Amino acid sequence: MVRLDRIGKRYGRGPWVLRDVSLSVEPGEAVVVTGGNGSGKSTLLRIAAGLSRPSVGAVSRPRSVGWLPERFPSGVRLSARDYLRHQAAVRGVPARWDLVEALGFVGDPDAPMATLSKGNTQKIALVQALTARDLLVLDEPWSGLDVAAASTLRSFLASTPASVLVTDHHGHDLPGARVLPLGAAATGVVIELARVGELLPEVSALEGVLSAAAVGTGARVEVAAAHSDRVLAAVLELGCSVRSVRS
Template sequence: MDTNDSTGTTAPVIDIRDVSRRYGQGPPALDGVRLTVRRGEAVAVLGPSGSGKSTLLNLIAGLDRPDSGSVTVAGVRVDTLGEAASAKYRRAGIGMVFQFFNLLDDLTVADNVLLPAQLAGIPRAEARRRAAELLDRLGIGRHAEAHPGRLSGGERQRVAVARALMNRPALLLADEPTGALDSAAGQDVRDLLTALNADGQTVLLVTHDPVLAESCTTRTIELVDGRIVRDTVAVPR
């Protein structure tokens, strides 16, 4: 996907303009949100339960639509996509990592990682090379033929990250990626996200954990009652 605008400058990976979303008669889940994320940034979205974090993630992922405003990701107007185009966008444009891994236990590690490539129609030989490269890069190549249920939580989250990166997405979305892990495995995933961002991967991390946000992102957004109340760039260490 082209992330260059008509002037030749680098366009944002995420460009959210005046987005609002309300469910039923309650207060808005998001209220006039504006957010820009540039290529190579690692951004954490923090906020208490009900602040709008999940709604924001779902809009960026094309799983929901705003009532007003626009959502553009890697040059794609996500809020205007139909169901089929939205599914194609998720396969090609973004990778998603979840709190509880969402791996298929009846498939091997390698086959879990291959799934996005198969759905995208990538030739099998090419996909297998890419999967092996990712598993080796993430330190779990020796588990390629194992089933996820035999791995530790940290190893399963590494498999989930490999799957999310399979189609070389412009954006990696992570939803509470350490929430189901013990402290040691959580640190392992934090180190992994930091390394991926250092290699140039754009990351948007949704969490309630300020330690996770501080340790592996370069910028923190705080949501309260559907509005951004703080946008802080980390001081280089």
């Protein structure tokens, strides 16, 4: 699983890009991060993947992490096949050309990556990330994909045992996924709980819960404002105690 505990990010003395964000994603669970331009979605994913450090807060992540940037680097000289072989060897896993075929790759697999179309490049970039065992961090993974490939990706993400954290501008449906809104859409209520322990998955699954992260034996839970009373009643019924509630 990946856990972000009250992270914040700013560059130098500039404004905060992210502030007081907590999130945990369990194995087999998917979270879709939404928000407008400048809301910090890509920054959050880079921190989760280990490519950037938060200015404040703590992050824990598993060993095997797959990262898909919003824009794949241009000028890669390796062929698509050799690139996937290299990435798989680094992770110590088999290369998954079957996934490439399932996504509908069309073209010469032995041609340099730099010569591929945007759609085919995205498919190769996706597959190198999807071979990770524990955590998939995908920034706009549907970008450049045709309808069939998008459907294949959705099915894969819905069934993988890895934790999944994605951003999406276009409203693709990911069955069973939680949504974490950032920026103006993230308004809600923060509930600090005690005596949570093993009840965290049940708390996370309550309707209206945007994110839930363990803090010691308690938890910090962000709830959509419209659901706050219902969630408070539910966590008390589960046996948790409420330390504080703030908007």
